[in-house]
Amino acid sequence: MVTYTSSQAAEPPAPVFSEHHRDMAVKQLSLSHLSVEVGHFYMEDLEGDEEPILTQFERVKPWLEAAKASVISGDSKPRVSTCFLIDDYFQSWPDAPEIMERLLRLSMRAGVTIDYVARESACARRKDGFAVAELLATRLLEEPEPDHDTGGRPPTIATGWLSNGRPARQATILNAMEAHTWEAPLEYGKRNHSIYVDVELWRDDAEPGADREDALSRRQYSCPFLAAVWQLVRLGLLRKDGIPALEVTDFDGEWKAEWSHFPDIIKVNPNAAPFYAYQSLSIMPQNFLPIETAVRNIVDHFVFERDVMAKLDRRAQQENVSVPDVISQRMSHHFLPGGK
Amino acid sequence: MARPVAPSSETTSPHQPQVVLGAVTTGLLNTSEPLPLDAARQALALVPGVEADWRQYPVEQVVSPDLYLGLDCRLAVSSGSPPRIIGTARARAVLTAGHFLQGSARVDVLLGASKRRLPWSHYMAHTGVAEAINKARPADIVTGFLEDRPAKSILDLGNTGAHVMSLLDEVPQIDRRARLKTQTHRLLWAALVQEDVEPDGHVEAGDDGVFRVQMSMPSELLPDFMEMCEILALHHWLLAALKNAFDRSSRTGPSAERELEAALSYLGHVWNPKAHLPHAMRWFWDALEDAAQLSWEWQTTLTRVRDKVSLLTRKAIEETLLREVL
Numbered sequence: 001m002v003t004y005t006s007s008q009a010a011e012p013p014a015p016v017f018s019e020h021h022r023d024m025a026v027k028q029l030s031l032s033h034l035s036v037e038v039g040h041f042y043m044e045d046l047e048g049d050e051e052p053i054l055t056q057f058e059r060v061k062p063w064l065e066a067a068k069a070s071v072i073s074g075d076s077k078p079r080v081s082t083c084f085l086i087d088d089y090f091q092s093w094p095d096a097p098e099i100m101e102r103l104l105r106l107s108m109r110a111g112v113t114i115d116y117v118a119r120e121s122a123c124a125r126r127k128d129g130f131a132v133a134e135l136l137a138t139r140l141l142e143e144p145e146p147d148h149d150t151g152g153r154p155p156t157i158a159t160g161w162l163s164n165g166r167p168a169r170q171a172t173i174l175n176a177m178e179a180h181t182w183e184a185p186l187e188y189g190k191r192n193h194s195i196y197v198d199v200e201l202w203r204d205d206a207e208p209g210a211d212r213e214d215a216l217s218r219r220q221y222s223c224p225f226l227a228a229v230w231q232l233v234r235l236g237l238l239r240k241d242g243i244p245a246l247e248v249t250d251f252d253g254e255w256k257a258e259w260s261h262f263p264d265i266i267k268v269n270p271n272a273a274p275f276y277a278y279q280s281l282s283i284m285p286q287n288f289l290p291i292e293t294a295v296r297n298i299v300d301h302f303v304f305e306r307d308v309m310a311k312l313d314r315r316a317q318q319e320n321v322s323v324p325d326v327i328s329q330r331m332s333h334h335f336l337p338g339g340k
Numbered sequence: 341m342a343r344p345v346a347p348s349s350e351t352t353s354p355h356q357p358q359v360v361l362g363a364v365t366t367g368l369l370n371t372s373e374p375l376p377l378d379a380a381r382q383a384l385a386l387v388p389g390v391e392a393d394w395r396q397y398p399v400e401q402v403v404s405p406d407l408y409l410g411l412d413c414r415l416a417v418s419s420g421s422p423p424r425i426i427g428t429a430r431a432r433a434v435l436t437a438g439h440f441l442q443g444s445a446r447v448d449v450l451l452g453a454s455k456r457r458l459p460w461s462h463y464m465a466h467t468g469v470a471e472a473i474n475k476a477r478p479a480d481i482v483t484g485f486l487e488d489r490p491a492k493s494i495l496d497l498g499n500t501g502a503h504v505m506s507l508l509d510e511v512p513q514i515d516r517r518a519r520l521k522t523q524t525h526r527l528l529w530a531a532l533v534q535e536d537v538e539p540d541g542h543v544e545a546g547d548d549g550v551f552r553v554q555m556s557m558p559s560e561l562l563p564d565f566m567e568m569c570e571i572l573a574l575h576h577w578l579l580a581a582l583k584n585a586f587d588r589s590s591r592t593g594p595s596a597e598r599e600l601e602a603a604l605s606y607l608g609h610v611w612n613p614k615a616h617l618p619h620a621m622r623w624f625w626d627a628l629e630d631a632a633q634l635s636w637e638w639q640t641t642l643t644r645v646r647d648k649v650s651l652l653t654r655k656a657i658e659e660t661l662l663r664e665v666l
Contacts, residue, residue, distance in 0.1 A: 017397070019395050019396065019397055020393065020395055021393060021394045021395065021396075022391075022393050134388060135388055135389050138387065138388050139387070141408055141409075141410055141428065141464065142410060143410055143460045144410030144411055144412035144413075144426070145412060146412050146457065147412060147413065147414070147424065147493050148412060148413070148493060149409075149410050149411055149412050149413060150411070150413040150493060150494060150495055150496040150499070151409050151411055151413070151429050151445065151447075151495055151496050151497055151499060151500040152496050152499035152500060152502075152503060164460065188412075188457065188460065189457055189458060189459035189460050189462075239389060240388075240389040241389060241390070241391065245389070299461075300459070300460055300461035300464060301460065301464065302464065303408050303464065303467060304464075304467070305390065306406070306467075325465040325466070326461045326462060326464070326465045327461070327464070327465065328461050329461075
């Protein structure tokens with residue numbers, strides 16, 4: 001055994017030669033203090049009667065005002081932007097311009113200004129074809145099993161399901177006296193009692209053995225999964241090569257006939273505060289509560305990029321804004337009473 | 341009215357780990373020729389949307405982005421009951437000279453933060469950190485980890501590194517036809533984090549062939565220390581691989597030449613421990629060289645290999661000439 005102690009003499013001289021290629025430069029974003037999602041509709045609701053659409057925006061209005069009033073903005077003037085996610089992933093008909101016109105008109109009439117419009121399909125795959133959802137899919141980390149995971153288990157989610165614990169187990173035993181045994185489910189991070197959640201992230205339709213690109217093009221993501229992408233995009237945390245996975249395009253004055261021709265995120269209000277924000281709030285009817293529970297479960301398993309997080313944190317510190325460490329604590333919800 | 345400050349947020353625990361544990365697994369990338377830099381950069385971009393870091397001078401090296409693995413297991417300790425830790429380990433792949441692959445894993449151990457397992461989101465907010473929920477002394481954790489007695493539900497960072505290395509098995513440019521027989525090696529390291537100390541450490545070569553490195557240091561030196569451990573692991577492995585090839589060549593008779601030729605072409609040119617050695621670790625490396633003389637041993641072994649190749653070649657020429665004369 002050899003022991004040495006540092007005899008640190010003088011400061012080392014500046015290096016004569018240095019080389020280190022880090023291609024990822026994290027983009028500094030303009031950030032709002034709060035991003036508010038002002039309501040949500042299924043596509044069939046947007047295509048139905050105008051009355052329920054107007055009613056939902058009218059119910060959103062006072063809560064949007066409350067949100068603006070409660071923003072934590074540190075040393076600066078509060079910056080709040082609003083956004084709306086179009087549900088075009090599971091069904092979309094070519095009547096996009098009418099729907100957009102109706103959506104913006106009714107929200108305006110209710111006194112709710114929509115600053116940005118995004119498409120749910122873009123959360124799966126961008127207009128340029130890049131598979132955005134896979135940025136999240138490859139950054140999910142399953143919870144380790146108590147007293148079991150020593151570091152050797154591969155960290156991939158292969159099944160398309162993500163849980164917060166261990167499912168109930170049921171086994172039929174070939175014994176007449178004891179026909180069934182049952183073991184309760186377990187939430188790993190429980191406090192006294194468990195709330196076990198298991199979320200379907202996607203369904204693969206491709207034949208087994210299909211190549212990856214083919215498999216991905218046929219993968220159908222679940223609504224909570226795409227909503228989790230949406231939340232992380234709004235918080236500026238989902239990036240490709242340091243650049244936000246979905247970027248904002250100014251509205252060019254004309255709505256394309258097909259949803260798939262829309263930019264990923266469109267800035268419809270030229271005077272809007274920045275799209276990305278330190279914190280997010282989603283105001284929506286209460287029937288979306290289970291979906292948002294699933295969204296939080298997914299976000300709770302997201303591995304953030306250290307450099308991205310550090311840059312956001314530094315920015316928040318400079319502005320004297322306090323942002324929670326836990327990502328899902330940056331997200332809040334208000335669920336409107338009644339039906340849709 | 342907007343409020344300037346947040347309502348008092350929940351109590352934040354200090355997130356300064358007292359102990360950092362690591363393991364570096366080193367082996368030969370199973371391919372006949374070194375991976376070109378471009379292919380290596382693609383292969384080591386293990387996280388979509390993040391590029392691998394790379395350097396070209398004086399030796400090509402590509403480092404993957406960090407991967408994380410969930411942990412809920414026990415830490416071996418030299419005395420007392422093994423504390424349970426929960427959190428994540430981080431691991432990266434390092435490819436040097438297109439041919440030498442390392443899986444380097446590390447976990448920062450935070451003592452006394454909580455007494456029970458918390459919701460997973462808590463650990464995901466501090467990736468790379470595992471929190472111990474029972475009491476333990478940092479020094480006991482270091483000793484217990486370095487003893488490396490495998491047991492059920494004990495932290496196994498060596499396997500984490502091996503797992504990261506296995507992620508490169510699927511890379512299309514890898515032909516699985518390496519001509520040199522080598523074994524995978526493991527190096528274990530442990531750091532006691534103390535902010536106001538002069539760094540102080542030692543290396544112990546165990547009779548199991550594993551190098552164990554331990555150091556007390558301020559936290560800012562951790563990345564440099566980890567990099568030095570990777571460099572030491574690589575060079576220890578290179579030395580062992582060359583010595584093994586030489587030893588095998590004396591046993592295998594006719595195939596001796598092939599063994600030595602593969603060893604020379606794969607390993608002969610790559611010894612350069614100071615190539616990427618962080619400045620802050622030079623004092624340690626110099627002291628280590630002084631005592632263990634790894635570079636001297638490398639030169640000697642390499643000379644013996646070359647001498648043997650010359651002798652074998654001369655013998656082969658003589659035999660051919662002799663046959664022609666007869």
